[in-house]
Amino acid sequence: MKALLCKKHGPPESLVLEEVPDLVPGPGEVVIAVHAAAANFPDTLIIENKYQFKPPLPFSPGGEVAGTIVAVGEGVVDHAVGDPVIGSCGWGGFAEQVKVPVRKLQRLPAGVAMDLAASLIMTYGTTHYALTDRAQLQPGETLLVLGAAGGTGLSAIELGKLAGARVIAAASSDERLALCKRLGRCAAWPGRAGCW
Numbered sequence: 341m342k343a344l345l346c347k348k349h350g351p352p353e354s355l356v357l358e359e360v361p362d363l364v365p366g367p368g369e370v371v372i373a374v375h376a377a378a379a380n381f382p383d384t385l386i387i388e389n390k391y392q393f394k395p396p397l398p399f400s401p402g403g404e405v406a407g408t409i410v411a412v413g414e415g416v417v418d419h420a421v422g423d424p425v426i427g428s429c430g431w432g433g434f435a436e437q438v439k440v441p442v443r444k445l446q447r448l449p450a451g452v453a454m455d456l457a458a459s460l461i462m463t464y465g466t467t468h469y470a471l472t473d474r475a476q477l478q479p480g481e482t483l484l485v486l487g488a489a490g491g492t493g494l495s496a497i498e499l500g501k502l503a504g505a506r507v508i509a510a511a512s513s514d515e516r517l518a519l520c521k522r523l524g525r526c527a528a529w530p531g532r533a534g535c536w
Contacts, residue, residue, distance in 0.1 A: 344401070403430050
């Protein structure tokens with residue numbers, strides 16, 4: 341299989357594409373044929389050796405994937421070869437295959453595109469936790485989203501709207517504000533946007 345590898349810490353340009361052995365699942369693991377993998381800010385930090393998790397070199401970055409199970413390890417009973425899933429792997433996702441413990445998998449509902457599903461865990465998971473557990477956002481409240489055109493910001497706009505909040509999006513350029521406006525009914529003026 342092919343994998344994008346970090347063989348020495350550095351910027352994304354230092355990654356190399358190489359052929360590596362196919363994966364074999366261990367107990368409680370599955371191997372996923374990766375159809376899509378999300379690129380997130382922690383991926384950049386991890387390849388620069390600036391993240392809290394430091395996998396041994398060489399490794400493939402990519403912390404969240406969507407794909408189809410191609411092999412199951414001993415003791416795996418709730419998942420089978422052919423199941424479409426999303427998985428949180430921490431790293432390893434920028435490859436044709438990745439090994440993931442079953443506790444870090446979710447079945448992919450029918451009709452959900454894999455390219456969209458691959459980006460749900462980090463951005464939407466982070467935002468959901470922030471808005472529900474930490475902020476305890478309630479319908480009718482106002483949510484100000486700074487840096488609203490990034491992955492977490494865009495998910496905050498969507499989840500804030502779903503929670504019934506009035507969402508105000510702030511971004512640094514008209515182009516970024518236009519992206520925010522596409523997610524909701526927005527009013528904009530130079531350098532500012534309000535979405536509700």
